[in-house]
Amino acid sequence: MKTTLSVAFAILFTHFLFAQYPLYLGKPVFHGAERVGNYPNTFFLHTVPATGERPITFSAKGLPQGLLLNASTGIITGTAPTKGVYEVSITASNNAGTTSTNITLHIGGKLALTPPMGWNSWNVFAWDIDEKTIREIADAMVSTGMRDIGYQYINIDDFWHDESRDKDGKPVVDPKKFPSGMKALSDYVHSKGLKLGIYSCAGKLTCGEKFGGYTYEAIDAKTYAEWGIDLLKYDYCYAPLGQKEAINRYQTMGLALEKSGRSIVFSVCEWGLRKPWKWAAQKAHGQYWRTTPDIFDYWKGWHPWQKSFMSILKFQKGLEKYAAPGRWNDPDMLTVGNYGTGKATSAKGKYNGMTDTQYQSHFAVWCLLNAPLLSSCDLRSMNTATKNILLNAALTDLNQDVMGNQATLVYNKKGIRVYKKELKDEGFAVAFLNTTNKKKPLPDYEKVGLYHYDFDGKKGFDPINLKQVDNIPVNIEPYETVVRVYRY
Numbered sequence: 088m089k090t091t092l093s094v095a096f097a098i099l100f101t102h103f104l105f106a107q108y109p110l111y112l113g114k115p116v117f118h119g120a121e122r123v124g125n126y127p128n129t130f131f132l133h134t135v136p137a138t139g140e141r142p143i144t145f146s147a148k149g150l151p152q153g154l155l156l157n158a159s160t161g162i163i164t165g166t167a168p169t170k171g172v173y174e175v176s177i178t179a180s181n182n183a184g185t186t187s188t189n190i191t192l193h194i195g196g197k198l199a200l201t202p203p204m205g206w207n208s209w210n211v212f213a214w215d216i217d218e219k220t221i222r223e224i225a226d227a228m229v230s231t232g233m234r235d236i237g238y239q240y241i242n243i244d245d246f247w248h249d250e251s252r253d254k255d256g257k258p259v260v261d262p263k264k265f266p267s268g269m270k271a272l273s274d275y276v277h278s279k280g281l282k283l284g285i286y287s288c289a290g291k292l293t294c295g296e297k298f299g300g301y302t303y304e305a306i307d308a309k310t311y312a313e314w315g316i317d318l319l320k321y322d323y324c325y326a327p328l329g330q331k332e333a334i335n336r337y338q339t340m341g342l343a344l345e346k347s348g349r350s351i352v353f354s355v356c357e358w359g360l361r362k363p364w365k366w367a368a369q370k371a372h373g374q375y376w377r378t379t380p381d382i383f384d385y386w387k388g389w390h391p392w393q394k395s396f397m398s399i400l401k402f403q404k405g406l407e408k409y410a411a412p413g414r415w416n417d418p419d420m421l422t423v424g425n426y427g428t429g430k431a432t433s434a435k436g437k438y439n440g441m442t443d444t445q446y447q448s449h450f451a452v453w454c455l456l457n458a459p460l461l462s463s464c465d466l467r468s469m470n471t472a473t474k475n476i477l478l479n480a481a482l483t484d485l486n487q488d489v490m491g492n493q494a495t496l497v498y499n500k501k502g503i504r505v506y507k508k509e510l511k512d513e514g515f516a517v518a519f520l521n522t523t524n525k526k527k528p529l530p531d532y533e534k535v536g537l538y539h540y541d542f543d544g545k546k547g548f549d550p551i552n553l554k555q556v557d558n559i560p561v562n563i564e565p566y567e568t569v570v571r572v573y574r575y
């Protein structure tokens with residue numbers, strides 16, 4: 088009896104732990120970036136993310152010449168106009184009503200005006216990737232609804248390469264894994280309103296010992312542009328230790344990408360060892376930079392290279408001042424949904440994953456830290472808990488807030504951490520994270536770095552449970568994060 092009851096309780100508890108964001112109910116609701124950056128006169132693609140009952144009909148006013156909106160998908164594509172700021176009014180209508188929003192196209196020198204959202208192949212598949220899998224992941228990003236809340240990038244990590252470059256030094260894709268070639272794959276991904284990312288390295292070899300980009304920067308950037316690539320993650324294996332040389336190598340690639348004739352987001356990945364928050368944006372022209380060595384699929388513990396969630400989190404303190412639209416700290420991909428089965432993040436079974444509560448905390452805190460939200464589980468087979476976490480649009484909308492303010496750690500005592508993120512329209516979000524295995528009372532809010540005036544006259548919203556609430560929480564469950572959003 089006792090066992091039956093506890094099993095029933097566990098099922099109920101697991102089932103109701105996280106609310107399911109209503110993706111396809113009611114009037115259209117817009118999500119994702121309100122400001123979109125693109126270089127002038129280059130390929131432009133932006134899908135306007137919207138939830139709500141289907142079908143939705145989209146229309147736009149003020150779209151510059153050269154760009155077209157698909158009325159049934161919300162995909163805007165074409166060639167970006169000349170330098171300038173273009174205000175576009177988008178309307179979405181369905182059976183339940185009509186909603187309008189404004190998005191601003193910043194056509195100039197900046198990309199990634201909100202943290203990129205997408206998927207990366209590394210944590211889950213590592214070396215074991217091919218075009219069929221990548222296409223199926225793109226399909227899943229659409230069919231699960233991830234595209235409708237703002238996920239956009241499908242990033243191929245290491246191991247796409249053939250044995251060597253061609254005789255002219257051009258990069259070559261492994262023809263067994265990618266028989267149709269990269270251009271056909273990017274065409275497919277773009278046809279879904281998504282973007283394609285690729286991986287290389289500032290050393291002679293990549294971390295997986297494939298050919299690196301060093302001394303081939305111009306030819307690589309040009310080839311990636313021909314292949315229709317939209318993002319490059321650039322690693323730092325087989326390269327010299329010093330900061331000066333790292334800056335030179337990243338700068339050479341950053342400039343080559345800018346000259347490639349395509350808007351290619353540049354992700355700097357030297358693991359935070361040379362303080363990239365101080366130079367990756369200005370000097371290397373990167374849009375985001377890793378702050379630590381790689382994340383592995385476990386909550387807590389220390390290892391020099393295989394970082395736990397907690398050891399990465401601790402390291403983020405103070406980095407918020409370096410983040411702003413177009414330049415983001417990257418605490419690495421999400422391990423949400425891997426449950427210790429990721430080919431890279433489990434380290435051959437050494438780490439057996441996190442609980443759903445821990446994954447929820449990982450996700451909520453990454454959202455508030457303005458991390459690039461790169462899911463990295465098998466999107467084709469996510470369970471309900473994983474879907475509810477990755478598809479919580481109320482949390483991802485906080486990540487995409489147009490101001491681009493990364494949350495600050497305002498309190499850190501006895502295993503409770505409080506993060507506060509300022510939002511547009513004088514709103515703010517607070518996350519209360521219990522890092523311990525014990526239920527903990529929350530100290531008085533003045534003691535956790537919050538003030539009466541923070542709350543007076545404001546209604547709180549709980550984006551995890553998707554409901555209005557009156558007060559900040561009294562107790563926090565083990566490993567749980569409670570989030571509150573307050574707006575005037």
Ligand code: GLA
Nearest residue numbers: 209244245294295322356381
């Ligand atoms: C490094 C990076 C990882 C991944 C691998 C690929 O470890 O930090 O994110 O790209 O290389 O080999």
